[in-house]
Amino acid sequence: MIRQLVLALAVLLAAAPAFAVNPDEVLPDKTLEARARTISAELRCMVCQNQSIDDSNADLARDLRLLVRKRLVDGDTDKQVIDYLVSRYGEFVLLKPRFSEKTxxxxxxxxxxxxxxxxxxxxxxxxxxxxxxxxxxxxxxxxxxxxxxxx
The missing domain is CATH 1.20.5 (Single alpha-helices involved in coiled-coils or other helix-helix interfaces)
Structure with missing residues (x-):
């Protein structure tokens, strides 16, 4: 009985990152949603710091996911969205920092x-x-x- 309970809990916890993107955040356009998920996977949650905003349940991560989607809907390219967030939060927002003089x-x-x-x-x-x-x-x-x- 306890073994089954532990197994069920482990399965639920393993799926926790999948629930980070709420259904109300998902874009109706599948192409834009795929781009948003790709960008979100590259950006660091400023609260969790070792998670992408795509995996994080923090309020700031949600705000950043919504901002990414809004910028994509407004017609920005992936690079423009990332550059905007880097200009606002610094290179630290990138999970994989770019190669530059600073890095x-x-x-x-x-x-x-x-x-x-x-x-x-x-x-x-x-x-x-x-x-x-x-x-x-x-x-x-x-x-x-x-x-x-x-x-």
């Missing part, structure tokens, strides 16, 4: 850190390769080793 550090830091780490490993390995790793054997140890090896 160069964001995009370049991982590659730079990877290269610096690789170079550090190479330098470390080359320095270690030239040095002996142990200490010299004492006269007693060397004699014992020769005895064992049969020399």
């Amino acid at each position: 160069l550090l964001l995009w370049g830091a991982p590659a730079t850190l990877f290269l610096v780490g690789g170079l550090a490993l190479i330098v470390y390995a080359r320095r270690r390769a030239g040095k002996p790793t142990g200490t010299r054997l004492t006269a007693e140890e060397e004699a014992r080793l020769n005895e064992i090896l049969g020399k």
